[in-house]
Amino acid sequence: MTVSRHLGLLSAALAAGALALGYSLAGLPLWPLPILGGGLLWVVGGARGWGRIFAWGVVACALLAAVGLAQAVGFGWMLLALVAAVTAWDLDRFAQTPASPGRAPAAAGRVEGARQMERRHLQRLGLVNLAGLSLGAAAFLLQTRLHFMVVVLLLLLAAWGLSQAVTYLRRESR
Amino acid sequence: MSRPWLLIGLIYLLFFLSLVTLNGAYLALALPLMAYLLAALLFGPDELQLTVRRTLHADRYLEDTPLTVHLTLSNQGSLLERVWVEDVLPPDLSPAEGATSLLTSLAPGQSASLEYTVHARRGSFDFNPVQVTASDTLSLFRRQVTLSAPTHISILPNVPRLRRLAIRPFRTRGTAGPIPARVGGTGVDFYGIREYQLGDPRRRINWRVSARHPRSLFTNEYEQERIADVGLILDARSETDVCRGRDSLFEHAVRATAALAQHFLNEGNRVGLLVYGRTLDWTFPGYGRVQRERILQALARAQTGESQIFDKLEYLPTRYFPAQSQLVLVSPLSREDAPPLVRLRARGYQILIIRPDPISFELAALPADAAVDLAKRILRVEQRLLRQKLLQAGIQVVEWQVDQPFDQAVHASLGRMPHWFRAVGLEP
Numbered sequence: 001m002t003v004s005r006h007l008g009l010l011s012a013a014l015a016a017g018a019l020a021l022g023y024s025l026a027g028l029p030l031w032p033l034p035i036l037g038g039g040l041l042w043v044v045g046g047a048r049g050w051g052r053i054f055a056w057g058v059v060a061c062a063l064l065a066a067v068g069l070a071q072a073v074g075f076g077w078m079l080l081a082l083v084a085a086v087t088a089w090d091l092d093r094f095a096q097t098p099a100s101p102g103r104a105p106a107a108a109g110r111v112e113g114a115r116q117m118e119r120r121h122l123q124r125l126g127l128v129n130l131a132g133l134s135l136g137a138a139a140f141l142l143q144t145r146l147h148f149m150v151v152v153l154l155l156l157l158a159a160w161g162l163s164q165a166v167t168y169l170r171r172e173s174r
Numbered sequence: 175m176s177r178p179w180l181l182i183g184l185i186y187l188l189f190f191l192s193l194v195t196l197n198g199a200y201l202a203l204a205l206p207l208m209a210y211l212l213a214a215l216l217f218g219p220d221e222l223q224l225t226v227r228r229t230l231h232a233d234r235y236l237e238d239t240p241l242t243v244h245l246t247l248s249n250q251g252s253l254l255e256r257v258w259v260e261d262v263l264p265p266d267l268s269p270a271e272g273a274t275s276l277l278t279s280l281a282p283g284q285s286a287s288l289e290y291t292v293h294a295r296r297g298s299f300d301f302n303p304v305q306v307t308a309s310d311t312l313s314l315f316r317r318q319v320t321l322s323a324p325t326h327i328s329i330l331p332n333v334p335r336l337r338r339l340a341i342r343p344f345r346t347r348g349t350a351g352p353i354p355a356r357v358g359g360t361g362v363d364f365y366g367i368r369e370y371q372l373g374d375p376r377r378r379i380n381w382r383v384s385a386r387h388p389r390s391l392f393t394n395e396y397e398q399e400r401i402a403d404v405g406l407i408l409d410a411r412s413e414t415d416v417c418r419g420r421d422s423l424f425e426h427a428v429r430a431t432a433a434l435a436q437h438f439l440n441e442g443n444r445v446g447l448l449v450y451g452r453t454l455d456w457t458f459p460g461y462g463r464v465q466r467e468r469i470l471q472a473l474a475r476a477q478t479g480e481s482q483i484f485d486k487l488e489y490l491p492t493r494y495f496p497a498q499s500q501l502v503l504v505s506p507l508s509r510e511d512a513p514p515l516v517r518l519r520a521r522g523y524q525i526l527i528i529r530p531d532p533i534s535f536e537l538a539a540l541p542a543d544a545a546v547d548l549a550k551r552i553l554r555v556e557q558r559l560l561r562q563k564l565l566q567a568g569i570q571v572v573e574w575q576v577d578q579p580f581d582q583a584v585h586a587s588l589g590r591m592p593h594w595f596r597a598v599g600l601e602p
Contacts, residue, residue, distance in 0.1 A: 008468075035557055036451075040377065045445070048388070055180060058180070058184070059180070062184045062187070062203075066188065066191055067201070069197065069199050069203065070195070073200070075203075078203060079203060080201070082206060082207070083206045086206060088211075090312065091312060092508060093177065094313070097313060098279075109260070109273040109276055109277065110272070110273040110288065111276070112276065112278035112286065113279065115312070120311050121311045121312070123309050124213065124217070124312060124483065125312070127213075128206075128210050128213045128312075129206070131209045132205060132206025132208075132209035132210065133206060135202075135205040135208075136202045136203060137202075138203040139198070139201065139202035140198070143198045146544070150221065155193075158186075158189055162255045165178070165211075168315070171590075
């Protein structure tokens with residue numbers, strides 16, 4: 001097992017743990033146990049290489065975080081859980097690519113500088129996570145009331161962003 | 175669902191929840207996902223400006239010779255954090271050593287190279303374009319290009335060496351060569367005696383005969399030896415081929431044809447080749463090394479096939495071969511092949527058939543039981559009848575069990591007898 005794979009499983013456990021702890025601290029005793037069970041399944045499935053378990057994991061984590069926010073669970077735990085889930089999902093993907101040093105050579109072909117690639121990937125992911133956590137926390141702490149027109153503008157911006165993303169993805173998948 | 179779609183879906187779900195519940199925390203929760211997406215977009219690859227060059231040491235190889243392929247990919251664009259290069263091999267080439275794909279990162283102006291060795295069976299191959307996929311390190315967005323690097327290689331059949339073969343076409347060409355021309359003149363082999371003519375060298379006078387005829391002199395004549403036109407015909411009809419796992423009788427026939435072509439060309443003859451199967455692949459007759467190469471290239475691309483027109487030898491185009499020349503057919507033969515061959519012989523062609531034995535070839539892969547034995551006996555009888563029919567028509571047939579060296583089989587039937595052997599009339 002490589003560093004990425006270890007970190008991926010650790011992140012999955014962290015995501016499930018953060019969710020469970022958040023729900024527990026918010027006084028919702030029915031939630032933590034199933035969440036921890038799901039987390040265990042996620043980690044075991046990930047270690048055994050079950051296909052798409054990490055994708056399902058990140059979706060479940062996002063949904064649980066959303067539900068948690070509705071149930072007045074602490075934002076910090078939900079943010080941490082979501083960032084950890086995205087990290088696990090990303091590292092699982094990285095561990096499957098040939099750049100991962102633990103991959104079998106036959107499946108991988110030849111890889112030049114696998115260690116450097118892994119290091120660069122972890123650095124980039126760390127920076128992205130740090131930025132995400134900082135932005136999320138800052139956005140949560142600095143909540144302001146926006147004028148209706150600003151909200152409309154933001155909505156239009158979001159719609160434009162979505163259309164740009166869809167156009168890009170369609171062009172790429174062609 | 176692809177990874178970008180999943181991420182965008184989650185972001186918009188949180189956006190939607192934020193708007194519906196008018197709760198900014200959902201929006202704040204979407205920010206790490208957006209940061210991930212933005213980082214991937216920011217560092218994602220630009221338009222790929224790559225060039226690829228594939229080099230081989232030669233464009234022709236012999237069968238079973240490992241060939242080394244060298245692939246160089248150069249980046250003329252911006253930094254590519256992850257580049258996956260894959261050289262997809264044609265189906266009949268199998269990698270022997272080294273990897274056919276490479277994952278690397280390429281700075282602007284940098285190159286990466288890939289070297290691998292493949293084993294190839296006989297054939298004519300065009301390499302596929304090279305597939306290149308580039309992405310950032312998060313691997314969320316990719317760009318894929320197919321780069322053309324046209325490379326063609328011919329894997330020529332192995333050519334076994336043959337000892338001297340005796341063929342006697344009805345007509346030879348004007349130039350001196352190794353084939354008895356059925357014409358008296360200067361040569362090595364005794365041909366006959368004729369009355370002395372002015373200018374005949376004295377050493378040729380047959381004094382014994384002359385002594386019996388006091389008033390005249392007689393001189394010995396020798397058989398002229400010249401080159402000839404040899405037309406090789408390779409039977410590539412699917413119905414006459416027999417396959418045994420990956421081995422096929424046709425491959426042996428191809429090697430035999432290559433050996434015959436090389437032998438006849440080395441002796442100075444004019445040789446042409448017709449591959450008779452799905453289509454007619456005709457190599458115009460010629461001499462020497464260039465013609466040898468042309469024939470080997472034609473044999474490299476020869477494949478068995480089916481055709482409604484050429485499923486019988488009826489349509490063997492005789493106009494390709496000079497009248498009364500030597501034809502050599504390499505074929506396992508089918509039952510219906512005797513009449514057209516007999517007709518061909520009647521038109522004045524000297525025909526030699528090299529027959530790779532399909533029965534023994536197929537039997538090697540079958541279990542030894544009573545049914546197989548009975549089938550073998552029936553087929554042998556049929557084979558004997560076919561052979562007899564051909565021999566009666568004056569067609570030479572050389573049976574070749576392909577597990578035996580071709581030279582050995584052909585030399586036993588066509589090897590030239592020593593002079594003294596022929597002198598006492600034991601020539602076959």
